[in-house]
Amino acid sequence: MRIISRGILVFICAIILSLTTLNAVLAQENEATGGAIYTFETFWPLTAGKTMDEQFYFLKTFKESLRGMLIFGVSQKADYAVLLGTKRVLEADKLIKAGKKDLASQTLKRASEQFRIALENVEKALREKNLGKNNIDTMKPRLNNLTDFLPTLNSDEANGVLQKVRDLNGKI
Numbered sequence: 005m006r007i008i009s010r011g012i013l014v015f016i017c018a019i020i021l022s023l024t025t026l027n028a029v030l031a032q033e034n035e036a037t038g039g040a041i042y043t044f045e046t047f048w049p050l051t052a053g054k055t056m057d058e059q060f061y062f063l064k065t066f067k068e069s070l071r072g073m074l075i076f077g078v079s080q081k082a083d084y085a086v087l088l089g090t091k092r093v094l095e096a097d098k099l100i101k102a103g104k105k106d107l108a109s110q111t112l113k114r115a116s117e118q119f120r121i122a123l124e125n126v127e128k129a130l131r132e133k134n135l136g137k138n139n140i141d142t143m144k145p146r147l148n149n150l151t152d153f154l155p156t157l158n159s160d161e162a163n164g165v166l167q168k169v170r171d172l173n174g175k176i
Contacts (some may be wrong), residue, residue, distance in 0.1 A: 009169045011110065027042055029142050043153070053091070055111070067099075071084075072088075076161065078129045078132065078134060079134055080136075082123075082126045082135075082143065083142050086143045086172070089115045090150060093115050093154065096115065096159065099111060100159060105159070109161050112157075112159060112165055113161060116161070123175065141158055144174060151166065151173065
């Protein structure tokens with residue numbers, strides 16, 4: 005029994021030590037890149053996925069539209085619009101990195117439209133006193149991360165999206 009408990013203690017210590025070492029390595033990498041924001045870490049579990057330049061992008065947007073039609077509460081609609089807007093920003097980042105600035109610009113315009121929809125739904129939910137805490141708890145971190153991330157994009161449209169994100173963040 006004593007050997008088993010020592011083995012478990014050694015195992016737990018090894019895990020803690022390896023996680024601490026991993027954190028130190030990641031921190032050094034972040035300092036080395038000038039504090040660059042990594043979308044995978046910042047927006048996890050969201051990723052860009054398919055982008056406008058890919059063949060089956062229309063299926064992705066069709067599925068999102070269909071799902072959006074099945075959401076009925078204004079608070080939930082606002083949350084979903086923030087989710088879609090965040091996805092569009094991540095897609096634009098991927099397109100910018102691929103050198104496809106025109107498609108990135110179109111994608112950022114779609115993101116801006118989603119944040120406009122989210123703002124309308126948030127304002128309506130506030131008037132009805134129906135803005136759910138769970139929805140706020142989901143939207144707030146995404147909006148804060150976007151506020152930090154959008155200035156790093158090399159795009160004029162990103163500034164317009166950033167303003168809508170700030171307006172929305174100020175409402176909730």
